[in-house]
Amino acid sequence: MSTATPAVTTAALEKSKIAILGYGSQGRSHALNLRDSGLDVIVGLRAGGATAATAKADGFTVVEPAEAVKQADLVAVLTPDMVQPDLYVNAIEKNLKANAALLFAHGFNVHFKTITPRKDIDVILVAPKGPGHLVRTEYEIGRGVPCLYAVYQDVTGKAREKAMAYAAGLGGARALLIETDFKEETETDLFGEQAVLCGGASELVQKGFETLVEAGYRPEIAYYEVLHELKLIVDLLYQGGITKMLTFISETAQYGDYVSGPRIVDAATKERMKAVLKDIQDGTFAKNWTAEYKAGLPNYKKFKQADLDHPIEKIGAKLREKMVWLNQQK
Numbered sequence: 001m002s003t004a005t006p007a008v009t010t011a012a013l014e015k016s017k018i019a020i021l022g023y024g025s026q027g028r029s030h031a032l033n034l035r036d037s038g039l040d041v042i043v044g045l046r047a048g049g050a051t052a053a054t055a056k057a058d059g060f061t062v063v064e065p066a067e068a069v070k071q072a073d074l075v076a077v078l079t080p081d082m083v084q085p086d087l088y089v090n091a092i093e094k095n096l097k098a099n100a101a102l103l104f105a106h107g108f109n110v111h112f113k114t115i116t117p118r119k120d121i122d123v124i125l126v127a128p129k130g131p132g133h134l135v136r137t138e139y140e141i142g143r144g145v146p147c148l149y150a151v152y153q154d155v156t157g158k159a160r161e162k163a164m165a166y167a168a169g170l171g172g173a174r175a176l177l178i179e180t181d182f183k184e185e186t187e188t189d190l191f192g193e194q195a196v197l198c199g200g201a202s203e204l205v206q207k208g209f210e211t212l213v214e215a216g217y218r219p220e221i222a223y224y225e226v227l228h229e230l231k232l233i234v235d236l237l238y239q240g241g242i243t244k245m246l247t248f249i250s251e252t253a254q255y256g257d258y259v260s261g262p263r264i265v266d267a268a269t270k271e272r273m274k275a276v277l278k279d280i281q282d283g284t285f286a287k288n289w290t291a292e293y294k295a296g297l298p299n300y301k302k303f304k305q306a307d308l309d310h311p312i313e314k315i316g317a318k319l320r321e322k323m324v325w326l327n328q329q330k
Contacts (some may be wrong), residue, residue: 008173010037012158012165018320019044020073022079025052025132026105030076030170031060033139037169044068044075044091065091074101074162082293088115096121101162106189108184110152112286123153123252124163125267127161127185128170135170144171148180195273202307204264205230210313219315227271227312228319 007190020031021044028051035041044065045052055062069075069092077084077092088109101122105122107116110123129134130145138145147167151159167177171191193199208226213219237247246254279285307313320326 006166008168008177010165010169012033012161013074013169015081016040016073016162017042018166019068019075021045021068021075021077021091023055024078024080026128026135026218027076027078027132027141028054028058028138029052029132029136030078030105032058032136033171034119034166034169035060036139037171039169042068042071044311048262066095068096069095072096072100074103074166076103076166078105080206081106082290083310084109088117090208093118101156101159103166107152108190108286110246111182112283113284114286117153118151120155121153122155122159124159124166125150125152125182125185126163126167126170126172127189139171142174144174146176146178147172148178148181149183150180150185152182170324175197187277187280188283191273191277192232194285195276196281201230206310206312214310220319221318223312227316234320244325280300 010096017040018032018034019042020027022033023043024043027043029045031041041060043052043055043060044067045062047064052062063071064266075092075096077087079087084104084223092102095242096118096119099122099295101124103124104110104123104169107125110125125148125149128145129148130138135145147170149160149162149163149167154160163174164177167173169325182239199220205227209219209222212225233245233249236248246257249257292298
C-alpha cells in the first residue's frame with residue numbers, strides 16, 4: 001500500500017469515455033469534477049427521473065444506463081449499495097466492453113460477492129473521504145478531498161493508473177491519495193458507521209438525553225448539553241484531533257473526560273465493538289442487510305421511525321426553529 005503524491009494526473013483516462021451511473025450527491029460531484037478536469041463524461045440514468053433532469057440541466061448527455069455502459073471505457077457505479085446488484089445484471093454485465101474498467105466508491109457488493117464482476121474487465125475503487133457537496137466545493141476552490149483507491153481486478157495492467165487518474169479528476173490528488181483494498185475499505189467503513197459515527201454517536205446522544213430527563217432536568221437543557229454542543233467538540237476533533245479538543249476545552253471538562261469517559265466506553269464496550277466488527281468481517285451484517293432489503297425493509301422502517309419519534313427529536317425541532325443561523329445555513 002502507498003500514499004500518492006499531488007503529481008498524479010488524469011492522463012490515464014484522457015482518451016476514455018467515463019459513464020457515471022447514479023446522480024445523487026456523490027454522482028453529481030464526480031461527474032462535474034471529472035468534466036471540469038477535462039475528461040469525457042456521460043451520465044446513465046433512467047429516463048424521466050428527477051436526477052435525469054438535474055443532469056441535463058448541468059449540461060450532460062443523459063442516456064439509459066445500458067446505453068451509457070456500451071459507450072464507456074470506464075463505468076462508475078454510484079447508486080445505493082442495494083440497487084447495484086440488479087443494475088450490474090441488467091445494465092452492466094452484458095454491455096461493458098472487454099478491458100474496460102468498472103469503478104465503485106464503496107466495495108460492499110464486490111467484497112461480499114453480491115456482484116461477481118466479469119473476468120475480462122478491470123475492477124477498481126475510488127472513495128472520497130467526504131460527502132459529495134464537499135468533494136465539489138473543495139474542487140471548485142482549487143483544493144481536494146482525500147481519496148482511498150484500490151484495485152480488485154487488473155486485466156489490462158493499467159487498473160491502478162486508471163483508479164489514480166479518476167481520483168485525480170475528482171481533485172483528490174491535490175490533497176492525499178491512499179491505496180487500500182476492497183476488504184479494508186469495506187470493513188472499516190461499515191465499522192466506523194456502526195460503532196462510532198452513526199450507531200455509536202446517536203445511541204450515546206439518546207441515552208445521555210434520557211438520563212438527564214429521567215433525573216428531572218428539563219428536556220430543553222438536556223438537548224443543548226448532549227446534542228447541540230456535540231458539534232463544537234466534533235469540529236475540534238475534525239480540525240486537530242484529540243489534541244486540539246483538549247486545548248480548547250476547560251480543565252474541568254478535561255478532568256471529566258479523563259475520569260468519566262472510560263466509565264461509559266469501557267473494556268466491555270470495546271468487546272462489543274469487536275463483536276460488531278466480527279459480524280462485518282464474516283459477512284453476517286451483509287447477509288442480514290441484503291435479506292432485510294429484499295423483504296421490503298420492515299425492521300429498517302421500524303428502527304428509523306423509532307429514532308424519528310424519540311423525544312430528543314421533538315424538542316430539538318422546536319429549539320432549532322429559534323436558531324436563525326441554522327435556517328440560514330439551509
